[in-house]
Amino acid sequence: MTVRNRGALAALAAGVAALTAAALVACANQPAGTVGAEEASTLASPAPTAASAPSVPVTAGELPAGPKIIPPVRLLIPAIGVTATVNAVGINERTNEFEVPPSVDQIGWYRYGPGLEAEVGSVVIAGHVDSAKQGKGAFFRLRELDQGDTLTATGSDGEARRYRVVAREEYAKTKIPLDRYFARDGKPRLTLITCGGPFDAKARRYRDNIVVTAVPA
């Protein structure tokens, strides 16, 4: 075998090795993927309104009373080892974004939306996947949840309510249909949100959101 042939063979071998390594890395870094997207979207459709009653509803024009909402205070997801305290959170005034609790082992319930008592609409809980300073967050493994996994949300009334995962979806943050997940109508459901997808190290930002939808079990 000539020197030249050996060089060529070495180049071929190196090329194969490089491509194999690249393929392995690519496989290991598959996005979470999406299951149950159709079911999640069906849940969000408002129920058809009953035919309007013949008589006109009359109410006393009293000032609106304080809402009777039951906030979730604790969330358990055995399948991915989550036991987290839930804080009631709102909107960051500066960014107009969901105010996820800064401590990554705590998660936030959107206090403007429905609470656990709601018979319609989406109860939204969001948590960090991780943080540069604090490491892994409560929802680090949210992307591993699958259809049929169960979780338990305990309300401020002490009652534990069980839910069953029906969908896991991944959306680019620029395309996620947030209106659907923050809806106050449609079937009662629990929506868990965190970050995921490719990470932009310069902007310190994930490209995607992972959304898990669960219904009362």
Next chain:
Amino acid sequence: MQLSYFRRVAAGGAVAALAFAGVGALTAGPAYAATSKVSIVHGIPDTPVDVYVNGKKTLDNFKPGDVAGPLNLEEGDYDIALTKPGEPIGSAILTVDDAAVPGGANISIAAHLDATGQPKITPFVNDVSKVDAGKARLIVRHTAAAPAVDVRAGGTPVFEDLTNPNEAKGDVDAGEVKADVVLAGTDTVAIGPADLNLKEGTATIVYAIGSAEGKTLDVVAQTITGLHSAPGGVPSGDGGQAGTGVDTWWYVLTGAGVLLLLGGGVRMATARTGRT
């Protein structure tokens, strides 16, 4: 509650004129949106009434302080009449003929006293545009036999010099606020104080009703829900440990691999054909 979020909106007599005259142009939606939601607010003290719409009794023994509706009314002109309960429409105490209801609007029709204490009917177009996440809309309507007033929240005037039959409105932080109504430019409390619970994503409409002279000043409230918006986003990670997909080095590696394969292949091929 941050008062700076109150945006004073010019009330003007325009509101009333708008509803029955030119609202169609502003609010008319696509052709299919021909019905409007119409609520009726009773703000005349001590005077229960029957309400007739186009000669048909729609509300029976409608009491002061109550809100009826919303009714879904087709776009068109309507005759409205108020009678004492049980009395025939011929002896109505108040009538409005050919009230134009535009298509696709949300309207409140208030039966109330004018500034001099005479009963009248004023239509208001309700602002049902979406509010930002975390906000609630407060609308205050002066429908009482009373002079100009200021509306205060936590003791600070937020709507000033409001007169009958006009409205002022603003989008504010959702939550509870202690509100009262004072004679314009004074600290003389006319109504309240009352705790207002402004729920996020709703419009709370407060009508000042009754008569200052008759000492019957009061409020009627109407709430419109479903005006909420979703947050702008859910930022929930800046660590990068859960990143999926591939980095720049992956493309470099793949590119190098392809080049090596091509280069090696070409050399092998040229060697075989014996060309040097």
